[in-house]
Amino acid sequence: MFDLTLQIVLFRLAGLLAIAGVHGAALAGSARLLGDPGPAYDGRLTLNPLPHLDFVGGIGLAFFRLGWVKPVAIDPAMLKAGRAGLALAALAGLAAVLLLAIALRAARQPLLMASTGNLALGGVALLDIAADLCRWFVIFNLIPVPPLTGGLFLQAVAPRATALLARYRAGVIAALAAFVASGWAFRVLHPGNDLLAALFG
Known part of the structure; x- marks a missing residue:
């Protein structure tokens, strides 16, 4: 988990940009389809990763x-x-990232056929790392706590709890960051990532 190289970090940053654009656009687009144009007015209905x-x-x-x-x-x-639409929008956003992971994995073979040598190896490594990041993003963001996407699930069933957590947003973010940095999140969620990898490659 902590065996990082500059190349891995750069590849993950590329994966992050792809995830942010796809997830944000899918979430905002699904909200628009379900009746709320607000995210589109907020500039979130875009594949540009920067607003996300x-x-x-x-x-x-x-x-x-x-x-x-x-x-x-x-x-x-x-x-x-109604509030059930929050859960539908969250599922749409996470499903879009999972489809992105599948598309990245599917692109490996055409890339290998179209290129050779270090270019092929580097391209495949980028695709693999980005697809892996997509799966981890989906698993982690199923946790029903804002600011994660899963926070929309909590808002759908317990809006008062969501409002309470919003009051302590800084503390929630600090707790999530500690959960991740300590390695506990990785260990707890690893079986979920393995399951997604087995199901979707």
Whole structure:
């Protein structure tokens, strides 16, 4: 987990940019389809990763494979499905990242056929590291705590608890960062990543 090289960090940063763009656009797009145009007005309905990046969460992804992107503000009162729409939007965002992981893995063979030598090896390493990062992102962000995507699940079933956690946002982020940096999150969630790898490659 902590055996890092500059190349690995750079490849993870590339994966982070892809994840941020795909996840943010999917989450904002699903919210729009469900009735809330707010995320689109906020500039989140875009594949450009920059509006979706979170500093602390990005560091977690780059160095520990576990982190998050900037939450998308969704108003459940605007959703056709009400608070259940929050869970649907969260699932759409995470499913998009999982599909990204599948697409990255599927691109390995065409890349190997189209190139040779160090270019092929470097390209395959980039695809593998980015796909691995996608799986870890999905597993970690299923945890129902804001600012993770799973926080939308909590908001759907317990909005008062979500509001309470929002009051202590800095403490929640510090706790998540400690959970990741200590290695406990990696150990706890490793079986979930292994399952996704077995199911989707």
